[in-house]
Amino acid sequence: MPTLAGVFVKRMPSAAEIAWLIPVLPLIGAVITGLGLITFNKTINRLRKPVAVLLVTCLGSAAVISYAVLFEQINGSPPLEHLFVWASAGNFILPMGYVIDPLAALMLALVTTIALLVMIYSHGYMAHDKGYVRFFTYLALFSSSMLGLIVSPNLLEVYVFWELVGMCSYLLVGFWYDREGAAHAAQKAFVVNRVGDFGLLLGILGLFWATGSFDFQNIALGLSEAISSGDVPTWAALTLCLLVFMGPMAKSAQFPLHVWLPDAMEGPTPISALIHAATMVAAGVFLVARLEPIYTQFPSVGLVIAVVGTITCFLGASIALNQMDLKKGLAYSTVSQLGYMMLAMGCGAPVAGIFHLVTHAFFKAMLFLGSGSVIHAMEEVVGHEPVLAQDMRLMGGLKKKMPITANTFLIGCIAISGIPPLAGFWSKDEILGQAFNTFPLLWFIGFLTAGMTAFYMFRLYFLTFEGTFRGENKELQKQLLSSAGKVDDDQEHHNPGELHESPWPMTMPLVTLAIPSIVVGLLGTPWDSKFAALLNPQEAIEMSQSFQWGEFLPLALASVAISSSGIALAVMAYFLNRIKLSEVFANRYPAIDEFLKRKWYLDEINEKIFVQGSRKLAKEVLEVDAKVVDGVVNLTGLLTLGSGEGLKYFETGRAQFYALIVFAGVIGLVALFGVLGTPPI
């Protein structure tokens, strides 16, 4: 029946039309298991396999739709937007909905891929954890929120999902709630992000005040109109743009709001890979890309973003130089790389920024999952105390025992260091190229940072995987524990096991992620950027037309050269052990060494001013409340005492006593009427 088939084909919805399912599917899964956890806790906790299968299926289907959407966009489908009224009052309506455009399609595919791999990995990593089902539920909830954020068509909906991913981050950082460190880290992550959201919300409200809209395009148009007509002064518009930028600053860990991200490593490692490296922390960069039509009107905003990005980039790399905790090292590396992305955004090159976001997501997720694999193995030897299991002073020589982890980690190191043809080279080089043309000084700092990046990454690799294994050194373990202020309790009832390679659910995602880490950069070569062609076809044409080997090669060679010297230094210091670099450095520049070890003293400043300051203020306010404000009442408090004493005489019949009062009240009422004159009934 050809006609029927024709009808059927016609009615087949395009992938973009069912794209709303992408965030909804994982949400359904999370709601089912979440309700189960609350109502039939014990039963659900035993159903690990079915829960994992359900949630992997939900997320897998979302991934399939995401890829279908991406291919449609690559083939040139027009963007699609679908809205409905969510709330209203008077003549105000608040629309919600979803939008599918190339940027959203790209991010959907990226997030679903990594979330799916992390979920599979978690099946291995969390196998022995009592909270396995809870962990999977949170993962699904996070995926749903993150996907919702990506498809948000307006700023207010972005804010909704923005906060929700923050909540998931809070829940997952605090996943092991019996650890004091995790509890503090989770709260810090949430509060610091709320500070950023404070700015974001004010900015959103301000832009709504100025333009009457939440929609990105309409805000951009309305703002330029309002400025040219003089309704909104330029300084106000600038302020609003910068306020909105506070949101991305907190979420994407930009200086000085980056302080929560390293602490967030208290969460399980799969989370560090998914949320705190590949997806959520990139949301800030994504939002800035979405705000591009607004920000392009204000070059000074671009400058601020670029400067913040560069400071972050340098700060992260500098602190990463002498970290001893494997995950913290990677965390500061993430801070630094996010700085690169922001630098690109500030240079007015969102395509380059998003390109780095994508390549970084692959290799940094792989690196974190690799570190998780290492920690998983280390826990067999030194126990579950993170102070021991994550410290590189106890590692070394792991390559022999865990070759897959070591090799994929090495690929990640090469990729992030910017050695061609791996992914990081192309994206980082594009950013540096853009910076060179826009802000040469910032380029120079970014360029230096590239060398530092190569150094600290290979330092991590050598300390962890090369040399000899140091994990059985009990003296060193005790020393580390006491310097962290922890009591040696886990050790007594822990039987040291053997180092071993992780099971397949953990190695498979590593190997899978290694492939894009190697090749995905080739999609963004400056002479034929498939990436730019998808995100901004016009820019792609311009890029390939203006491309000149004479311009590209010197910059690229310089980048490769400084990266290579960074690697060479790391080889000398940590592989061949020719120079005792850290000792020499600490002796010669003790102030700088201390400065870096104390992470630029930012945590101390934060603690002194904000944490203790707010506590003190609150204490004082309570004092005022109790003594001054309540004091007024305590004058009546004399009365209170009196009536309290009086009440004792009515101990047996308090009800009657009160009835008397009411009665007296009514009599008083009647008397009042008498005084005021009989009402004209």
Next chain:
Amino acid sequence: MDANMPILASTSPTAVPWLSVIVLLPITGALLLPFLPEGESEKQSQLPRNLAISILLIDLLIMLFVFGRVFNPSEGGLQLVERANWLPFLGLEWSVGADGISAPLVLLSGLITFLSAAASWKVTQKSRLYFALLLVQASAQALVFLSQDFLLFFLAWELELVPVYLLIAIWGGKRRLYAATKFILYTALASLLILISGLALALSGDNFTLNISELANKNYEGSFGILCYLGFLIGFGVKLPIFPLHTWLPDAHGEANAPVSMLLAGVLLKMGGYALLRFNVQLLPEAHQILAPALIVIGIVNVIYGALNAFAQDNVKRRIACSSVSHMGFVLLGIGAIDALGISGAMLQMISHGLIAAAMFFITGSFYERTNTLSIPNMGGLAKILPITFAFFLTSSLASLALPGMSGFISEITVFLGITSQNDFTSIFRAITIVLAAIGLVLTPVYLLSMCRRVFFGPRIPAVSLTEDMNPRELVIGLSLLVPTLAIGFWPRIAIDLYESSTNLLADKLITNSLVVLNQGLTFG
């Protein structure tokens, strides 16, 4: 008013006087309770409880039926009006009716009173009196929200003080007498102002009337209107509570048992907000427009001052009580925004806070039964032993800090939008207001999450014997509060549709009235 006015049974199109049924059912039940046998055996002491819970459940179901089926939410005005002369020599009329402003609050009070009775499962001391008082309370609350006659409203307002006072004074904690007396003195003195202002309005002009709709048709001259407005504001402000009249609240919450705290936070505070809308806004729109900036200032003080106070409190219930002060600040902000968005936000904030605060107090009560302490420094690591309690407490904390997906977010954002889009205020005034109120949004997670951390997170296990996690009854109560919170957060229209026509009507009235030009000088201009 005509002296020969016929005694009307009901003017509503339905034959059944639904609203009277809603109001009178619980108090009739309360009259039955004293005749039950004295609770000596355990079974007998459970009888009053079971009876009270059943009556409140039936009442709630009737409310759901009436406001779901009979009530027409697309109509903004009064509906289901029933009027009957009661005490003609006092001008007192039994006059009840509902509009979109009363409907959701009646439902809220019905739900919370029912759940509060269910949460009082373990009350065995003088259980007949306890549950009789709860039933009287249920009637009085419903009457406050439904009465359309000022005097009737006032009687209901006063009547509701009796059970609360006794519930705190008899079943409260160590300093219960102090807390209860403070509560009663505070609210009783405030009532005096309400009475004076109300009577002044009734007597002003040519015709005396106590009917609220007729009062709304009168015109009140400048300073007279403002004086009455201030009288109402202080009177109702004590209940809301507004700064500096809030100090009874932490004491009352600190001493009351959990079910009574649920009532206090879930329903009583909402009476203040409701009355502000019903009297200050509806009856005195001109004065409201002049004094709205003052309301906003008080609202901001509430938000920040309450939050800071909460942060310094070391007792779980006192901390939540102070958080109520902070959250009710948003109700003031919304009402002060004098536009449809703001009033809608204030309404939603009342509903939302009613659900969330009741949930928090309920869960606190639930783990207090197991830990026997509410002192934050003495707790820690509870999550390990009480994971479900932890899940509930954390969820309601997140709801309370206005997380999207929960009702608190949509209400607070609506208030923010209401102030943003109020063009009668100067831009600078709006900007300052919003910045300061948004500071509250940063402070909320500070005090709520730090409480969660210190009580539930961490390795310490308190030196108290712990039995088991929440039982099915507690689960159902908790879910009955959190599911609506989530539902409204996801799909706010289920709540908004119920009141939108009425708040729009109210806002329209304000807009027509803004011919009386808002004095720019008052708005930091």
